[in-house]
Amino acid sequence: MAVDWRNFEPLLIPKIPNLHKIEVFEKHDGYKQLAKVLKEYTPEKVVDEVKAANIRGRGGAGFNAGLKWSFMPKPDGKPRYIAANGDESEPGTFKDRQIFEYNPHLFIEGATIAGFAMHIDAVYVYIRGEYKAWIDMMQKAIDDAYAKGYLGKNIMGSGYDMDMYVHSGAGAYICGEESSLMESLEGKRGYPRVKPPFPAQKGLWGRPTTINNIETLANVPLVIKNGADWYKAIGAESHPGPVLYGISGHVNKPGVYEYPTGMSINDLIYEVCGGMRGGKKVKAVIPGGSSTPPLRGDALEGVCMDADSLRTAGSMMGTAGMIIMDEDTDMVDVLWRISHFYHHESCGQCTPCRDGTGFLEKTLIKIRDGHGEMRDLDLLLDLCTQMEGRTICALADAAAWPVRYTVTRFREDFEKRVKNTVYALA
């Protein structure tokens, strides 16, 4: 099923000059949705509407945002929090920074609506420390929103109070994992927590907390404005809405593009991004950040960017950070670099991950340098089996999947590089 993307006008980052300025945002219906919610809606109604719209989390897991909100317990008068995840450190992902830069108030409005829906006292916006420039932009937008009464005490005269703070990370991939993000907000090393208890029961400072991706929250005002049915009609049926595709690698026009979900990968490469550099063939596509399994270039026909289509094709939507590689790419080198990343970023809490990522990298260096043997390929797959699902968080899985699927799907590249140690019996 093809989606009508040619006539699509961006919704998250519409073509309006200076939309990051609060006066311009207000002129284009900005904060009207918040006003509507505060005046006409009950918190339950907001949750139901967002649940019905089926906004699937844009941070990677693709979980229904409204359903996640409904896990929050009843208010007991003590503080409750939202942690907005703008850590954005999955290689290939560079989309949330577009929201910080071009439409920060849409996010603030969405987060405040979410806050009202869940009786939240404060939203902590966690942004990776490298994004210093974008942290400053976000802080400016928040200051402006405070000055206009969209944040703080008695928001727009409704009696609802909510604060919003920016928290800067300091360079750790793991802090994009929700429980590690909370540890980091609490001023500790970013070690993921054992679940349960889940954040909705025991999150930040032991209080109920919901963690949503920046882009997910930016979708909320769209749903309130136009209704769940309108939203569900955009893009793929089971995974609706506009999405920011971050496309990088060997294409002519890399960048972030906003289109409906469910776009065919071939359309994105050849129509949106102007084809491959030098007219080369596609060798591999990583559809949603480096931890999602790569797809072969010769198996892209009909594969679309939504959870179902990608699952059938053998991968995942992830963050929609697509990395496109041409026919000259050396998959052994690529896989080594991915493994180096996960080895570097493993927090070191769990042995299968701390040691497993190291063994993966060492074995891949051996193969890359021409010292590998055929049995090392099986060793890699065996290591993956010993890592997947055996750790506190999903980093071990994220490190293992690319190895498993690159070795199996691009096996010829690896076989060419290893010494042939399988001898026929005489």
Next chain:
Amino acid sequence: MKETYEFNKEDLAEIEKIKAKYPDKKSPVMPVLWLAQEKFGHVEPAVQHLVAETLDIPAAHVYGVVSFYTQYYGERKGKFVFDVCTTLTCQLCGGYDILHHLENKLGIKAGETTEDGMFSIQSVECLGACGYAPMMQITNGVYCNNLTTEKVDSIVDGLKSGKMPEFEQIPFPQHQDEPKNSEG
């Protein structure tokens, strides 16, 4: 020679503002470390002790945080630190060429600092600018995108004469060319 570090009145006022955002006394450690690093250029153990005393938390905790996050400089670096991204997309688009060019130009390897204390080079993990690869960041600050060896040369030369590159705004592609892509 042992240097002493202290926060002045304005810093302490800023720290009070930071503390007000968090419900307990341990949580402000990251923003306060950022403040200290911006002021002193690093967060060596002496600075870590200052942060610990100011926030009334154990110095060991502060050290734990500094050593976990890569952007805190637990030891001194050059005046300008080049963080060259070499992860995946940057690797595909020539990030290592940029790194090696910079290494040759400055005569140091990644992880080292020039003798005059001006420049350090680090090979870093994904900085979230994949569409604009290869790229690097200067001293936890400005992003330099779509690098070529010429661009690197002019950035280094500029820094030598005290000129920090400016923030490059990259236009959102769909805001630009509308008639071009509408065939079909």
